[in-house]
Amino acid sequence: MTGKKVLSVAEIARELDLPESTVHYWKNRFAQHLPSVGRGRQKRFRPEAVDVFAAISRLLKEGHTARDVMDQLSRDYPLQADAVPAPTDGGQPPLQAPGAMEQVMGMASAIGLEIARSVGEGIRSALESSGGAAPDVSDVRRGLEEAASRITVTMEETESLRAENRALREKLAVMEAEMVRLRKDRREMEKYLLDKIKSVST
Structure with missing residues (x-):
């Protein structure tokens, strides 16, 4: 894992060999389990968020549904109290903004x-x-x-x-x-x- 203090979506995508669009989608879908700082375009993720993104990727590749992934994250990772799903480019909250x-x-x-x-x-x-x-x-x-x-x-x-x-x-x-x-x-x-x-x- 990188030693940087915070990471952008692009950096996480490169580290996990994932498309940026996928990481963008996941950061909104599973926001409450991703340790982050900032809001909107200034949002950056703490290094431990890489493990959460990796877990999401692994579970989805194994065929689990988004709801299964959310349940597993709830068991394995703490909720981030300040995590509010960021609006998409259209200004509307994502469809799957649970909670x-x-x-x-x-x-x-x-x-x-x-x-x-x-x-x-x-x-x-x-x-x-x-x-x-x-x-x-x-x-x-x-x-x-x-x-x-x-x-x-x-x-x-x-x-x-x-x-x-x-x-x-x-x-x-x-x-x-x-x-x-x-x-x-x-x-x-x-x-x-x-x-x-x-x-x-x-």
Whole structure:
């Protein structure tokens, strides 16, 4: 391992013989286990992060999913409290930014608003149907049940989308690992062919 105090993505990629794009992807995907300093383009990694990147590479090459890798990293490496996934060039957080507080709070807020809106609509419809008189308890109950039913459907749709998103992220991680393997195979084949050409021409 290098004796430098901090390393850039390019330096880590060279040290592990990986494409820079792969290391960039992993630094966002597994940020909470990568010891680093700085933010955004100024972000640099401590030397011990090389071991974490190497573990990620090994696990993905063995065919583990991104979720498996995350679980293994959680067991083997401490969480970095200040690690927040950096935005991509488009300014949006990466799709697989697990534990990002903004995403969790946004989802909780959206669900809370939907619940409040549905309950409000149920009560309003029950009051309107009573013509201004005191509403019948059964009408209120029916309105609340309808609101709860709509909430259940919304939650089921959200969970379905979340599961689909997880599956897509895992497929993306597998494809990324396969691309790394193919690039390595190509380099080895190029070296082999160059050696053969040299041996024939000498």
